[in-house]
Structures are given as structure tokens and as C-alpha cells.
Amino acid sequence: MGDNNWQVKLCEGMPEVKLAQSVCDMCNGNCGGSCGINLFIKKDMLIKTSGRQGHPLSHGYICAKGRLIPEILNAPDRLRHPLKKDGKGRFREISWDEAFSLITRQLKDIKAKYGAESLAVHVGHAGVRKEFTPYVELFCRLFGTPNFSTSGSHCYLSKLIANEITCGGLPVPDLPNSKCIIFWGYNPKESYPPVKRIINEARKKGAGLIVVDPRATSTARESDLHLQLRPGTDTALALGLLNVIIGENLYDREFVDKWAIGFGELLQHIRQYPPEEVAKITWVPADKIRKAARMYASCKPASIASGIAPELLTNGFQAERAMSVLQAITGNLDIPGGAIFTPPPKLSPVLVETATEKPAIGKEEFPLFHKYTNRAQANLYPRAILEGRPYPIKGLIVVGSNPVLTWPDAGKVKRALGKLEFLAVMDLFLTETAKLADLVLPAATFWERDEIWDHSYIIGDPRLGMAQKALPVGDVMTDWAFWRELATRLGYGHEFPPKTEYEAINFRLKPLGLDFEQLAECPNGYIYQEKQYKKYEEEGFNTPSGKVEIYSKQLENHGYYPLPTYHEPGESPWSTPEIARDYPFILSTGARALSYIHSRYRNLPSFRKRAYEPLVEMNRKTAEKLKIKDGELLAVESLRGRIELKAKLTEELHPQVIYVPHGWAEANVNLLTDDTVLDPVTGFPAFRALLARVRKINLSHP
């Protein structure tokens, strides 16, 4: 049944070409969504894609990556068979049956020798909001390991938890209806361009735009106000805005009196953050802080679209808390044009609760991260593997992720992966991580399986849709089918109720009174509920007090700061001046560029043609002082490691700040990042504010 594509039609005038309506899911993550696409298929092969008119978010737009999907799917180096590493480190093709025998044997051995918890399973960005991911978690529980982690170890969950604790849920910005929008460490022009269209329309209607970004991006330059802060100082800036808003009586007194607790304590607390002091910390002039605060607080409804940058800091959780408080005290929660709560669709839950003997890795250090997510914190896996703390991890299965290029301190990650007794990787390509594996499993892509997509988390559009399988799976396997088969071989098949993905989707849709076919008939999605606002007036907020918790007893009880509080980044010219003497630049890594998704596609010629190599961006004047020329090869070093890449001189950056993209094997910036100083509440790494130095490479004296 799942093999039928209900949306496949024949192309007019080209009887041999079929047209299937689908979506591109590549941006899907923290702030990205999906775009509607048409797939043109000839003899079971994808030959072309185009933007699909009428799609509620993308309206016919697709970016170059979306147009290059045929190159991804048909790549000559795409994995087609399971690969097993032999004693000499060479890969040999094996059958699926052999692959299952090998992995089953390895998992049983590990469990018998070290206990079930010594297996960890990590699902990366390719598994975000995918139908197979809850089943991987189910597998982990059935096997008996608490160590199920996702890219949520460094993405999105910090924001989610900060907002859960503050106002009982994560609201999203109702951008189309806002009168003032703050893009806070968010740059959709590169990370999900369809949002630009929404902003342009809101701005045509008169909405103001404030951009908080250390870089003068084109989005920042086109905004009404650009707050060009020092990387990592977001919490201080937010507290400075709160200082002005409260000091000038620009907050919503009625809302605060009725619906917030801890305002009195906040009032005292923000006295430490007058604009002049905040200006010294953040480098944002005091008059701009005042202007931004007045603009945001006096244009109601207003919203904050916070991107990934504030999360990727040692003080990131507090930054998200402070933004949550800003939205609350200005009375922008749950109103049209403000920060709205759109509950995700009520799908049947997959999980069975099975207690595990040992706590998840990271539970002890980051109890609230664990409480709110029930997940292990993957940033601590390398320590567990290398040092056996709190207990050893001996086996790891990596699904849709490339830790060697995307986890902090890649040198340590590589050492750790090398020490495992068993590493399996399921991917489309032989990635840098897959190269280290004992077993590599070829996965089907999004377009070779059935998937549900959901738009509630982008701009609060309660819309659910179906992207039906449009292409045959061939010799590879869908992630879902793999985990079901593995569970069956280990004797848990009966706990995996659906037998096919088609059945699984029908099971998930049941509470909505929908089935597979009905959802498939709505290529632009199905609105699963009416928008409702100010629900708190009847239900209260979903916090222990039923109110917005500006002061959080829960945080206090766990030994954390109960009010949003600024701390210098773990590494900075002020917190670690002794390091800054040798490493004077502030390094921000991984700002998105439209050309790639994280570590993917560097192996594909058309992608390379568009963006050939990684570049370190630095201020032109600084470069002139150091006699560095545009395009010159440089070494960038941190306490952890060294990479070499060419310089790109720019006016966009402060003289002391440098930027390096992530995801490049030839200059892996995560060799420079750190996994020891993490955000104390969430365990998130400081990808956006570290210290580094830059050296010219004298090629004649290597």
C-alpha cells in the first residue's frame, strides 16, 4: 500500500515522465521548514525538481540545494550496500542479512559483557521530526539503554526547555502579523529563505525589523536597527533591554500583575544592567540599546525570532530565558502577531515506558535537560568512551549524523570513536564518521519513503502534511524498516506494533481522525486545528504556578540562577585573559550559508561548483594590519587544535571577531571547538564564542 504514490501523475506531453508532489525537508531543524517541490521521475529515476506553486510556505520557491536533489539521489558514490570493515581497515560489501547478523551479534555481546546502557544511539539532523526517530527511541528502551540522543544535544532543545520553564511551552513568532520583529541570532536568508518572503510582506505592512547579530549580514543591513553585539553576550543585551523597558515603564503592567511571578525580583536584578554597562559588555552602543527596547516594547504586537546562535553559547540557556521574559512582560505572549503557542498535532505516541538500570549519560550533570527531554547528552559520549565516566560506552549507532564534523572537539570525538568496540553508521554516503565505522548501512532518502511533515513549529501554522514515497528503495533500506528488523531479530518484534511504514503512519494519525489516504490527498497539508489565542486566560500557563515564572524556583532548587543572569562566555578576553593573550580573536563558527546543509554534499560536483572551499572571514582592516591578503592561506588555532583555510576579508565583522563555517572535512572547525565548558543547564557547546589565533603560513618554510 505504501508503494502507491497517490500524488503521482503523468506529465502532460511527456508520457514517460511522472510528476510527484512532495516537499524538500533539508532545512528542517531549529528554525527551518520545508519547501513544496515537484519531482519529475523517469523510469524510476529522479531527473528534475522544481518549486511547487501553492505550497503555503515556499509558494513555488526552491533554493539551489532543492534543485540539486537529483544529484544527491543519483550520486555515483551513494551507498548502495552495507559495508563491513575487515581486519585491515578495508570495507567489503555484504548482504543485508549478513549486516543484521553482525549487528545483532555485536549488540548482544556488548549487552552481555557491559550492560545494555553501554550502547548509545544518536540520531542527527536527518532524523529531526522524521517518523522513524520515535521508533529508534523505542528500540533503545526495548534494548534497555537510556542513551538515546539526538541533534537536540546542540540544537533547539535549549530554547525549548528555557521556554517550558518560563512560560510552560515554546511559543513561535507570528511573523506575518507582527508590527515589530527581532531576528535574534537568526538569518533565514541563508538558513530558510522562505521566511524572507514573510518578512518582506510584514515590512510592506509597516513592521519594523531589529537584527541582533555580530555580523553586518545583508539582512542586518536592510533592517531598521542592527545591534552588532560581541559574540556570546546575548544575555547581557537582553537584560539591558529589560532594564530600559522596565525603567521607562514600557511593560504590560496588567499582564505582569496577573500572570507573572518574580517581577519584583527582576526589578532589583536588572538594576545591574543599565545600558551604559551593557554597552561595555556587548559593544552595542547604549543609545541603540535604548532605541531597540523602545521600539520593541511600544510596537505591539511584537515578536522575537531567535535562531540557533544564542543557544550555542555557554550562557545560552539564560539568553533564551531572558528573551522569553522579554516576550512575557511586554504582553506579547499568545496574541496574534506576538509569540504564539501552536500545539503540535496530536499523533499517537510511540514510546513504551521501560525503566533502565543506569541513568542516561548527562543526566547527573544536566538533570533539567534530561527531565524535559528524556534524552542523553551526546556531548558527554566522548568522555564516557575515553574515560569510562560515569560508565563506559562501548557501542554506538549513528543515524543521519556526522559527529566527526559536527560535534565539539572533533579531535576527541575521533579518538573516542576509534576506541569503541563497535560503531555502526547509517547514512547516504561514506562520511568522515562512516569511514571510522565497523559497519556502514545504506539509508533511503526522504523521497524514497513516506513521511509526515508539520509546520506548527515555524510560524505557528497548525498544518500537517504527507510526503509520499515517490521513488523505489532499491537495495538500500529506510531507517524505519531497519530499526523494525533489528528489533525483530533481537526478539522485540512484538513490541513494534506496525509491520509496515504505511501501518505506522496510519497508527500515528489515528487521534486526528485521519488516515494515510486522506492526508495524502492534501498536498499543501491539513489544518489540524483552529488558531486560538490567550488560552492562558482559561487554562493558566503550563508551569508549576500556572503563571509566567520570571523567577524560577525549579531552577533555584537545582542550584541554577533563578533569574536570567549574564556570564561571560567560558572562553573570552574577559573570562580567560590568560588564554586571550595568545588567542586574541573571538571565534564564531557555523553561521549557515545557503550552499550546504551542515557537513553534507561536499562530495557532489554541482554543490562544490557553487561553494568550492571553506574560508575564514575576518575584518579587512585587521587583515591589513597583519599583512594578510584576501585569499591567503592561514592557520586558525585554538587551545584544542589547528586548521588551515584561506582568508575572506570583509567589512561585516568587528576587528576582533573571526568566522569559520562548519561541516568541511578539509578544515574541520570543530577541531577548534570545546566539549569541556558547556552550558550548565543544557550541556550545549559554545560553538559561537571561543578564542582563536590566526597565523600566516609561510609556504617556503613548512
Ligand SMILES: Nc1nc2c(c(=O)[nH]1)N[C@H]1C(S)=C(S)[C@@H](COP(=O)(O)OP(=O)(O)OC[C@H]3O[C@@H](n4cnc5c(=O)[nH]c(N)nc54)[C@H](O)[C@@H]3O)O[C@H]1N2
Ligand atoms: N543552508 C542551510 N540551512 C540550514 C542549515 C544548514 O546547515 N544550512 N541548518 C539548519 C539548522 S539544523 C539550524 S539549527 C538552522 C540555524 O539557522 P539560524 O538560526 O538562522 O542560524 P545561523 O545562520 O547559524 O546563525 C544566525 C546568525 O547568528 C549570528 N551569530 C553568530 N554568533 C552569534 C552570537 O553570539 N549571538 C548572536 N545573537 N548571533 C550570532 C550569525 O552571524 C548568523 O548570521 O538552520 C537550518 N537551515
Ligand SMILES: Nc1nc2c(c(=O)[nH]1)N[C@H]1C(S)=C(S)[C@@H](COP(=O)(O)OP(=O)(O)OC[C@H]3O[C@@H](n4cnc5c(=O)[nH]c(N)nc54)[C@H](O)[C@@H]3O)O[C@H]1N2
Ligand atoms: N562548529 C559548529 N558545529 C555545529 C553547528 C555550528 O553552528 N557550529 N551547528 C550544530 C547544529 S545546530 C546541528 S543541528 C548539527 C547537525 O549535525 P549532524 O546531525 O551531524 O548533521 P549533518 O552534518 O547534516 O549530517 C546528517 C547526515 O545524515 C545523512 N542523511 C541524510 N538523509 C538521511 C536519511 O534519511 N537517513 C539517514 N540515516 N541518513 C541521512 C547525510 O548524508 C549526513 O551525512 O551540527 C551542529 N554542529
Ligand code: SF4
Ligand atoms: S530552502 Fe532549499 S534546502 Fe531548504 S527546504 Fe527549501 S528547497 Fe530545501
Ligand SMILES: [Mo]
Ligand atoms: Mo540545528
